[in-house]
Amino acid sequence: MLDDPERCYQASQSRDTRFDGWFFVGVLSTGIYCRPSCPAQTPKRENVRFYASAASAQQAGLRSCRRCRPDATPGSPEWNVRADVVARAMRLIRDGIVDREGVEGLARRLGYSVRQINRVVTAEIGTGPLALARAQRSQTARILLETTDLSITDVAFAAGFASVRQYNETIREVFADTPSGLRRRAPGSSVNNHPGRTIQTVHLRLPARRPFSSASVFHYLSARAAAGVESFEGSTYTRSLRLANGYCVASLTPDSADAGGPAFVEADLRLSDLRDLSTAVARCRQL
Structure with a gap:
């Protein structure tokens, strides 16, 4: 899609959330980069550049938009x-x-x-x-x-x-x-420290790309759950992960958001080593 900048600009004008993660919008006049669905006023075409990743936008000297938080998008599928x-x-x-x-x-x-x-x-x-x-x-x-x-x-x-x-x-x-x-x-801390133990539970809301049928995804995971590794309780899917520095028990619950709004999955990650957080999030996104 980056091969056609005019198409990217039209997508950013539409503020369609389906394009989030496919590319990033750099605004040279303000020195920030945004996701295509950013609610801010669309900048002039001559002030806009398009990037394949948040990293390439940062490499160009642009800062993350505080309003749309493009660095938190799921990334290109x-x-x-x-x-x-x-x-x-x-x-x-x-x-x-x-x-x-x-x-x-x-x-x-x-x-x-x-x-x-x-x-x-x-x-x-x-x-x-x-x-x-x-x-x-x-x-x-x-x-x-x-x-x-x-x-x-x-x-x-x-x-x-x-x-x-x-x-x-x-x-x-x-x-x-x-x-x-x-x-x-930050709106508030959601960490749960267990006294006398090294395990910490971090609660996150992981953005998902629409169209996202959480019922179909979780039904698929439920039907193929491996005993001793995966389990279901109500609408919550739990899986153990073996990571580089320890282990993680990830519990994922689909968010009951408005069908017209952003899609999220609520994640509770019980980590033995917080250095594995980014890896645990990446593994959860791949499920």
């Missing part, structure tokens, strides 16, 4: 179904491979050299694996700041940043704010 090297790379990056093993580990898993991976990913996405992983760390940090009572420093390392300085600089560049500023504007 292409990456879940395509089998080419770029789609496989995107799935591995979402799973946290770059944070744990670096671009070298990503290239090794895909059977390519680091140079080849950087070239093919940048050619299609507009930015490389490191920037994509950085964008994911930023979103994970934002989630932790808004939904947990972890200290600012603990959030930095739980999100995968190598240092507090790198964390502060990235948050400032991506959100034009400080970590404490993001936390102050």
